[in-house]
Amino acid sequence: MIRLTKAGEYGLRAVRYLVENPDASRISIGDISENKNIPEPFLRKLFKPLVKNNIIHSTRGVAGGVRLARKPEEISVLEVVEALEGPLALNDCLMDDSECEFISECGMHDIWDEAQVAMAKVLRSKNLTELSKP
Amino acid sequence: MIRLTKAGEYGLRAVRYLVENPDASRISIGDISENKNIPEPFLRKLFKPLVKNNIIHSTRGVAGGVRLARKPEEISVLEVVEALEGPLALNDCLMDDSECEFISECGMHDIWDEAQVAMAKVLRSKNLTELSKP
């Protein structure tokens, strides 16, 4: 159906929560889960790639929690989406390790590539401050 | 992962086969399945929405088969994709019957809408003759 998965949706929602609460130096995943209505165990897993990609910083222990690793203006929506969902690849033949043997004869590749570039351009042009309306 | 499903990929491949064989007045689904390496029982199902949306014309019985319902220049890639996958809806909040209560406060809707429009524009601008390279 060409759509964002739950992982992407929940992850973005969690990130939005952090952006909207800039005063809190650390917010627990439990808090986010409760406030944004996201299943907690699932949300925990989503933070792993966000931390790995230097979007989120986390600390364990008492008074620990998560926060943005960089300023929200410096993080693009595309970055977050790709961290959560893997690199964009609207069609299999656009994947890095694609073994499609038809590239030279088939126009599909070019069409999907163009569509993907258009989409990525939009997502790359938005930073996290734009997740919330003024 | 934001990608075309197998339904979309197989369906487009089948349609491409019809475009590339304009001389044959009718081609059997079995033929397409064999030539394009698509699981036959699954492919059969994909033709249902294509027929319903007036993209494909089918006849049963001896010497039956499928063919394009209109000239390939008059059918856009977007039409075929939406027939196979349902209307584009990159994010839940873009769906017609969305019950998202955050639209007014959340910038997500606008961002995904913009991304989706960009993508749809590309797919709408391509017709079926462009599925095969010259």
Place this chain on the structure above:
DNA sequence: CGCTATTAGGAGTAATATTCTCACTTATAG
């Protein structure tokens, strides 16, 4: 210092949704 409460991280399992396949039914030309 070392104990304790607290919070992230991770492995493995269960539930659910999606994708795909099989077996059977219906229509049509000859």
Place this chain on the structure above:
DNA sequence: CTATAAGTGAGAATATTACTCCTAATAGCG
């Protein structure tokens, strides 16, 4: 009437999403 090919519904396989329970790190306190 028969052979052929599309059409359909139930069920298997797979991927996604959700949960359980356990481990690791850290701040604060006696």
